[in-house]
Amino acid sequence: MKLPQGFRFAGVSAGIKSRQGALDVTLIVSDSDCTAAGVYTTNQVVAAPVVLSRSRTPNERFRGIVVNSGNANACTGSRGMNDAIEMGKIAAKAVSAANPTQTAASEDQWIVMSTGIIGRFLPMDKVARGIEAAAKELATGEQAYLNAADGILTTDIARKIGDREVVLPSGKKVSIVGMAKGAGMIGPKMATMLGCLITDAALSAIQAQRLLQQAANRSFNCISVEGHTSTNDSLVLLASRPTEASPALSQEDERTFAIALTEICIEIAKKIPDDGEGATHLIEIDIDGASNDADADKIARSVAMSNLVKTAITGGDPNWGRIVSAVGYAGVPIRPDVLSLHLNGIHLFDKGEPLPFSAAEVSSSIKSRKLTKIDLLVGYGAGKATHWTTDLNTEYVRFNSEYTT
Amino acid sequence: MKLPQGFRFAGVSAGIKSRQGALDVTLIVSDSDCTAAGVYTTNQVVAAPVVLSRSRTPNERFRGIVVNSGNANACTGSRGMNDAIEMGKIAAKAVSAANPTQTAASEDQWIVMSTGIIGRFLPMDKVARGIEAAAKELATGEQAYLNAADGILTTDIARKIGDREVVLPSGKKVSIVGMAKGAGMIGPKMATMLGCLITDAALSAIQAQRLLQQAANRSFNCISVEGHTSTNDSLVLLASRPTEASPALSQEDERTFAIALTEICIEIAKKIPDDGEGATHLIEIDIDGASNDADADKIARSVAMSNLVKTAITGGDPNWGRIVSAVGYAGVPIRPDVLSLHLNGIHLFDKGEPLPFSAAEVSSSIKSRKLTKIDLLVGYGAGKATHWTTDLNTEYVRFNSEYTT
Numbered sequence: 001m002k003l004p005q006g007f008r009f010a011g012v013s014a015g016i017k018s019r020q021g022a023l024d025v026t027l028i029v030s031d032s033d034c035t036a037a038g039v040y041t042t043n044q045v046v047a048a049p050v051v052l053s054r055s056r057t058p059n060e061r062f063r064g065i066v067v068n069s070g071n072a073n074a075c076t077g078s079r080g081m082n083d084a085i086e087m088g089k090i091a092a093k094a095v096s097a098a099n100p101t102q103t104a105a106s107e108d109q110w111i112v113m114s115t116g117i118i119g120r121f122l123p124m125d126k127v128a129r130g131i132e133a134a135a136k137e138l139a140t141g142e143q144a145y146l147n148a149a150d151g152i153l154t155t156d157i158a159r160k161i162g163d164r165e166v167v168l169p170s171g172k173k174v175s176i177v178g179m180a181k182g183a184g185m186i187g188p189k190m191a192t193m194l195g196c197l198i199t200d201a202a203l204s205a206i207q208a209q210r211l212l213q214q215a216a217n218r219s220f221n222c223i224s225v226e227g228h229t230s231t232n233d234s235l236v237l238l239a240s241r242p243t244e245a246s247p248a249l250s251q252e253d254e255r256t257f258a259i260a261l262t263e264i265c266i267e268i269a270k271k272i273p274d275d276g277e278g279a280t281h282l283i284e285i286d287i288d289g290a291s292n293d294a295d296a297d298k299i300a301r302s303v304a305m306s307n308l309v310k311t312a313i314t315g316g317d318p319n320w321g322r323i324v325s326a327v328g329y330a331g332v333p334i335r336p337d338v339l340s341l342h343l344n345g346i347h348l349f350d351k352g353e354p355l356p357f358s359a360a361e362v363s364s365s366i367k368s369r370k371l372t373k374i375d376l377l378v379g380y381g382a383g384k385a386t387h388w389t390t391d392l393n394t395e396y397v398r399f400n401s402e403y404t405t
Numbered sequence: 406m407k408l409p410q411g412f413r414f415a416g417v418s419a420g421i422k423s424r425q426g427a428l429d430v431t432l433i434v435s436d437s438d439c440t441a442a443g444v445y446t447t448n449q450v451v452a453a454p455v456v457l458s459r460s461r462t463p464n465e466r467f468r469g470i471v472v473n474s475g476n477a478n479a480c481t482g483s484r485g486m487n488d489a490i491e492m493g494k495i496a497a498k499a500v501s502a503a504n505p506t507q508t509a510a511s512e513d514q515w516i517v518m519s520t521g522i523i524g525r526f527l528p529m530d531k532v533a534r535g536i537e538a539a540a541k542e543l544a545t546g547e548q549a550y551l552n553a554a555d556g557i558l559t560t561d562i563a564r565k566i567g568d569r570e571v572v573l574p575s576g577k578k579v580s581i582v583g584m585a586k587g588a589g590m591i592g593p594k595m596a597t598m599l600g601c602l603i604t605d606a607a608l609s610a611i612q613a614q615r616l617l618q619q620a621a622n623r624s625f626n627c628i629s630v631e632g633h634t635s636t637n638d639s640l641v642l643l644a645s646r647p648t649e650a651s652p653a654l655s656q657e658d659e660r661t662f663a664i665a666l667t668e669i670c671i672e673i674a675k676k677i678p679d680d681g682e683g684a685t686h687l688i689e690i691d692i693d694g695a696s697n698d699a700d701a702d703k704i705a706r707s708v709a710m711s712n713l714v715k716t717a718i719t720g721g722d723p724n725w726g727r728i729v730s731a732v733g734y735a736g737v738p739i740r741p742d743v744l745s746l747h748l749n750g751i752h753l754f755d756k757g758e759p760l761p762f763s764a765a766e767v768s769s770s771i772k773s774r775k776l777t778k779i780d781l782l783v784g785y786g787a788g789k790a791t792h793w794t795t796d797l798n799t800e801y802v803r804f805n806s807e808y809t810t
Contacts, residue, residue: 045733045741075726077758118726119759231730307712307797308805315806321480321523325636328450336450353482354524392712393806394799400713401720401798 001163003145004175004200006031006240008138011151014130016070016116016123025130026151028196029064029095029138031102034241036062036111037208039216041233047074048084049112050234056108058205060241063109065196066091066131067152069181073114073122074231083122087112090128094135111236115154115181115194118231149179152194155399156181160271166201166260168253174201176257178264180220180235182272195220195235195268201257203239204248211258212237219265222297222387223273224304237261273388274370278395281313281366282388285374290383295332299378300387302330310392313372318362320348323374335379342375406568408550409580409605411436411645413543416556419535421475421521421528430535431556433601434469434500434543436507439646441467441516442613444621446638452479453489454517455639461513463610465646468514470601471496471536472557474586478519478527479636488527492517495533499540516641520559520586520599523636554584557599560804561586565676571606571665573658579606581662583669585625585640587677600625600640600673606662608644609653616663617642624670627702628678629709629794642666678793679775683800686718686771687793690779695788700737704783705792707735715797718777723767725753732781740784747780 003009008029016024038057040050056062066087073080088110096104114122134151137144149161163177180195203211212235220235242248249257274282285303290296303309306326312319320341327334341349344365348357366372372391390396408414413434421429443462445455461467471492478485493515501509519527539556542549554566568582585600608616617640625640647653654662679687690708695701708714711731717724725746732739746754749770753762771777777796795801 043730043733044739045730045744072726075729075754075757075759118724118730119754231726231733307801311802311805314802317806319523321477321636324480325448325450325523328448328636334449339450349480349524352480354480392802394802396712397716397719397797397799397802400716401722 001142001177002165002175003140003142003177004198006200007198007238008140009144009148010134010137010139011147011149012130012134012137014126014133016068016126016130023147023151024069025127025134026067026148027064027091027095027131027134027138028148028198028238030062030238033061033063035060035203035205035208035239036236037205037212038111038234038236039213041231043231045075045231047072047114047232048076048080049073049114050232051081052084053111053113053234053236056111057236058209060205061109062238063095063105064091065111065113065236065238067113067194068122068127068130069115069152069154071114071116071120071122072118072232074118076119076121079121083124084112084114086124087127087131090131094132095138098135098138113194113234115152115232145177152179152181154181155277156275158271158275160268160275162264162267164260164264166257168249168256170250170253172253174199174257176261176264178268180268180272194232197237197261197264199237200240202242202246202248204242207248207254208237208239211254211261214258215262215265218262219269222385223269224387224389270388273390276390276396277399278393279390280393281372281391282370283310283313283372283374283391285376285387285389287376287378287385289338289377289379289381291333291379291381292383293385294383296383296385298332299327299330299334299376300385302326303374304387304389307392310390313366314391314393316363316367318343318357318359318366324349327376327378338377338379340377344369344373406547406582407570407580408545408547408582409603411605412603412643413545414549414553415539415542415544416552416554417535417539417542419473419531419538421473421531421535428552428556429474430532430539431472431553432469432496432500432536432539432543433553433603433643435467435643438466438468440465440608440610440613440644441641442610442617443516443639443641444618446636448636450480450636452477452519452637453481453485454478454519455637456486457489458516458518458639458641461516462641463614465610466514467516467643468500468510469496470516470518470641470643472518472599473527473532473535474520474557474559476519476521476525476527477523477637479523481524481526484526488529489517489519491529492532492536495536496540499537500543503540503543518599518639520557520637550582557584557586559586560682561680563676563680565673565680567669567672569665569669571662573654573661575655575658577658579604579662581666581669583673585673585677599637602642602666602669604642605645607647607651607653609647612653612659613642613644616659616666619663620667620670623667624674627790627792628674629792675793678795681795681801682804683798684795685798686777686796687775688715688718688777688779688796690792690794692781692783692790694743694782694784694786696738696784696786697788698790701788701790703737704732704735704739704781705790707731708779709792709794712797715795718771719796719798721768721772723748723762723764723771728779729754732783743782743784745782749774749778
């Protein structure tokens with residue numbers, strides 16, 4: 001793995017999470033001013049750090065990202081907003097103190113992220129000590145990067161990272177690395193979605209914002225565990241700042257970069273439902289033939305959100321009527337007389353008519369694989385979409401019904 | 406209970422359900438032509454009997470309803486449509502043969518309903534024998550009515566009926582009785598929603614359709630188990646046909662009748678989530694202060710659909726952040742600075758700020774009651790809505806993951 005040049009990483013344990021020694025404060029810092037772009041939750045009930053970070057991006061005079069896990073700083077009113085601002089202040093001071101040879105960072109050069117339980121005030125003494133410790137540990141090596149990736153996790157079982165080295169048409173070589181967290185959308189088990197992408201490609205703020213939004217629409221906006229949009233979802237991209245010596249990517253280079261960025265986003269995003277609370281199956285839903293991509297997206301989402309589809313996959317039940325009926329209530333036009341379904345490649349429903357099939361064969365194909373593939377043709381249009389979700393099993397319910405607050 | 410005059414009922418076992426002796430064919434017949442209105446699923450993938458019945462209502466020359474449970478006759482193509490038409494034919498012939506003194510019924514005077522597994526062809530020999538047996542058993546007594554109500558059930562544990570005698574302003578006395586089925590929305594466990602209302606109030610077709618739609622919007626359209634809209638949902642109203650001797654209800658009588666009809670619909674509709682697959686809690690969600698009723702409805706639905714809200718109630722977890730965040734992503738404007746939440750009467754969140762509360766008190770109030778009440782104030786508007794749903798527990802998941810097809 002080649003980490004992007006000019007960025008340093010740290011993840012430390014500050015005692016915000018109850019589990020002893022769990023990493024819960026992450027710092028990602030650019031050695032000099034960098035570009036930052038962000039996309040955030042569409043929930044109208046928005047956590048303080050999201051309000052703050054959203055107001056600061058996109059921007060070409062950034063220094064980094066400061067994250068705590070274990071507490072979402074959401075629904076915490078004006079005190080919560082003060083705490084989020086304070087996290088940036090502490091980061092600026094600590095990073096500047098630990099790196100006296102670099103340009104001092106200022107308090108508004110930080111994306112602030114929090115993830116964890118909603119409705120509790122941040123333990124600011126622990127947060128401050130954590131940020132100060134992280135500033136002293138900032139490093140460029142792989143271990144520092146992995147610590148940073150671990151410091152943002154909550155209910156996650158698996159670390160969620162990805163990386164690419166890309167040779168651009170102009171001959172430039174750039175690196176992209178990313179990390180994300182998330183296993184359920186929100187909750188007392190502390191699992192809102194966060195993602196950070198870091199690249200040494202030189203991008204203008206507008207360029208970074210556009211590329212991130214495009215990549216998010218094909219990746220992080222196409223995954224779900226149970227569809228509960230959190231108060232804290234944030235996905236940010238840090239990139240090198242364009243300079244005279246290293247100007248922003250050309251249009252041609254940008255196209256190649258965009259493909260790599262989307263690929264890495266999809267790779268990391270899929271790890272979230274794959275690690276969904278209690279999940280035993282990753283479900284991929286491919287829609288083709290919708291009127292347009294937006295309609296295809298709605299249909300994929302309708303299937304992905306159906307508890308009945310998800311429980312059927314859990315049980316290896318070839319009960320395809322649940323899938324077909326979820327297409328029908330997606331709220332966009334479909335052609336029932338064209339509607340066709342393949343499940344793990346087996347043709348079950350063709351142009352509105354049921355096909356004979358071996359229930360045992362379909363069931364064993366679901367049970368024997370981690371990935372379940374649902375392919376739906378819904379009309380004659382050119383609209384396509386792919387979504388990823390989890391099955392729904394008793395483990396998810398048990399996990400989320402536990403008395404935890 | 407006073408059954409409406411001029412209607413007869415029957416429910417018999419025809420062997421369509423696998424459980425020996427389970428009632429699975431229901432007939433509800435008017436002795437002479439009656440009025441019928443219907444509201445049906447909004448799913449674009451629609452079962453054959455829904456397509457057929459929808460084309461026949463509203464109408465003032467109806468004779469009755471013929472229902473089979475155990476098989477939904479959905480996603481069955483052109484053969485399924487022929488089978489649905491055939492059910493009306495068989496009913497007309499059997500009822501006319503069993504009642505030679507009455508005007509013969511014709512094949513298009515029937516609402517046809519099917520509920521059960523999707524994607525299988527009806528066993529028409531069993532269906533025919535069942536309808537013929539039911540026609541011979543048609544009766545006016547309470548036992549016949551209860552058999553009819555049981556004959557439409559599938560995964561339901563509890564029978565879902567309700568009745569009212571109403572004295573109208575004009576002095577007329579009328580009866581309304583109703584029955585419904587449903588415990589999950591669709592599936593191999595055979596549980597699409599059906600409802601039948603029968604009254605001896607004289608209603609024109611247009612009047613019946615309007616009253617039924619209004620009542621459905623406040624009752625059957627405000628319940629959910631998991632939100633999977635079925636291919637077969639049907640709610641129908643049979644009423645006496647207006648005649649010279651007994652004209653259609655006056656405006657004043659209609660207002661009184663409408664209130665009673667809505668009340669009985671709410672009473673029966675609430676029994677569906679109350680009997681939701683595996684449910685241990687009925688959850689009532691009251692929204693106030695939205696811009697309008699339609700917006701309030703969307704917010705209530707968003708909370709009702711959240712697996713995280715539902716699992717929190719299952720566990721008696723006072724994790725109110727899940728409720729507040731579900732309000733925020735409902736897709737309609739809310740006022741985060743006004744947003745307030747009471748759970749079982751306990752004030753937890755006030756105008757965007759968290760309140761101190763006893764977690765043990767809230768938890769024990771959830772655990773000690775079947776009904777959980779969620780009251781949300783979302784702004785300064787006049788929009789209100791009430792929805793009813795179930796909790797989500799491991800029993801639901803186990804039930805719906807079983808290999809059944």
